[in-house]
Amino acid sequence: MAVTVRDVLAISSMRCARLAAGRKGLKNPVAGVDVMDSPDATDFLTGREFLFTSGYLLARDTFLQEDLVTKLARRGGAALAVVVGRFLQELPECMVSAADAVGVPLIALPADYSLEEGIRSVTARIIAEECGGLESGWRDNGQVDEHIRILAEWDATNSTDLLHTLAAFFAHGENLAETARALFINRNELKEQLAQIEELTGLSLDRAEDWTRLYTGILTYQVQTERQSRVNDAG
Numbered sequence: 001m002a003v004t005v006r007d008v009l010a011i012s013s014m015r016c017a018r019l020a021a022g023r024k025g026l027k028n029p030v031a032g033v034d035v036m037d038s039p040d041a042t043d044f045l046t047g048r049e050f051l052f053t054s055g056y057l058l059a060r061d062t063f064l065q066e067d068l069v070t071k072l073a074r075r076g077g078a079a080l081a082v083v084v085g086r087f088l089q090e091l092p093e094c095m096v097s098a099a100d101a102v103g104v105p106l107i108a109l110p111a112d113y114s115l116e117e118g119i120r121s122v123t124a125r126i127i128a129e130e131c132g133g134l135e136s137g138w139r140d141n142g143q144v145d146e147h148i149r150i151l152a153e154w155d156a157t158n159s160t161d162l163l164h165t166l167a168a169f170f171a172h173g174e175n176l177a178e179t180a181r182a183l184f185i186n187r188n189e190l191k192e193q194l195a196q197i198e199e200l201t202g203l204s205l206d207r208a209e210d211w212t213r214l215y216t217g218i219l220t221y222q223v224q225t226e227r228q229s230r231v232n233d234a235g
Contacts, residue, residue, distance in 0.1 A: 002029035003129045005079045005105045008050060013121040016113065017081065020091050021106040022069075022099035028078040032216075033122045035115065035208035039064055044209075047076030050122055052115050055088030065092045073102035080104060081118065085111030116173075119212060127219050145217030147201040152221075154200055162200070165193045167218050174205075 006026040008014060019026075031048035034041070039057055051072060058065055072080055080099070084091060091108055099106035109118070151162045165183060169190075172178040180190045194205065203210035 002031070003126050004029055005050070007129075008079070008122055008125065009107070011121050011125055013117050014107075016110050018108045019105060020099070020108045021096040022079070022102070022104045024100075025079065025103035025105045028103070028105065030078045030122070030126060032126070033119050033212055035119065035212070036068075037208050042068065042071040042075050042077065045072070045075040045077055048078050050078050051080050052118055053080070053082050054115060055083045055086060058082065058092075059087040059089075062092075066094050066098075069095050069098035069104055069106065070102060073104045077104060079107060081107040081109055083111060083113050083115070084108045120170075120215065123212065123216050124219060127216065145213070145220065147203060147214065148217040148221045150200055151197065160193075162193060162197050163218070163221070165190070166197055166214065167222065169194065169205075170215055170218060 004026065005028045008030055009017060009019065009026075029048050030050045032046075032050070034045065034049045034051050036042075036051055036053035036057065039061060041051070045051070058068070069080060082088060082091060082095075091106065095106060098104075148163070151166065154160060155162055165179075168182050169179050172182060176187050176190055180187045183190065185193075197214075198204055201214070203214055205211055205214065
């Protein structure tokens with residue numbers, strides 16, 4: 001059963017959100033999360049994304065305000081969540097009207113909202129739903145994200161623990177000092193390992209799309225590993 005926009009709004013980290021328009025799209029399925037970091041972000045969507053934006057680009061571009069919701073609907077996007085009160089002081093009426101017209105929920109987030117936390121929580125909700133509905137065959141290694149598989153194979157061949165480093169980095173909110181302490185290494189060693197992860201995967205932790213790919217991949221891998229461990233213990 002797919003996660004819907006309504007389900008996303010029930011997540012604790014989203015309870016501060018306000019549905020401004022597009023109520024008829026609350027049943028839209030959500031299959032992924034993305035961040036709007038460029039004016040043409042909607043051109044690269046594949047459908048059913050929950051799109052977050054700080055509002056920075058919208059505040060500077062009235063043409064983008066007029067077109068964004070319609071373009072998102074055209075690409076099959078699930079919803080748009082906008083931080084209000086930081087860069088964009090209020091949701092433009094043209095966006096509100098468009099959201100109601102095309103059935104894409106337009107969600108207002110408070111000025112102090114953490115987009116990082118939003119991405120994490122929505123991604124975790126999607127993964128939890130996917131894991132709950134999958135059969136045991138899903139645990140086959142063929143379902144592991146290709147970038148996570150690269151790291152796993154590197155660890156196995158070179159006696160490293162890059163997957164653990166990546167998981168710890170995300171678990172500690174990408175705080176270098178806290179992650180280094182948890183791993184019992186210094187910050188320079190941690191930076192070197194993170195750089196190696198980026199080099200091996202070809203992804204950048206500073207790029208929103210890549211960050212989401214790695215975060216989703218490591219969460220999925222952890223769930224798979226835990227499930228397989230339970231099966232092995234039971235057998």
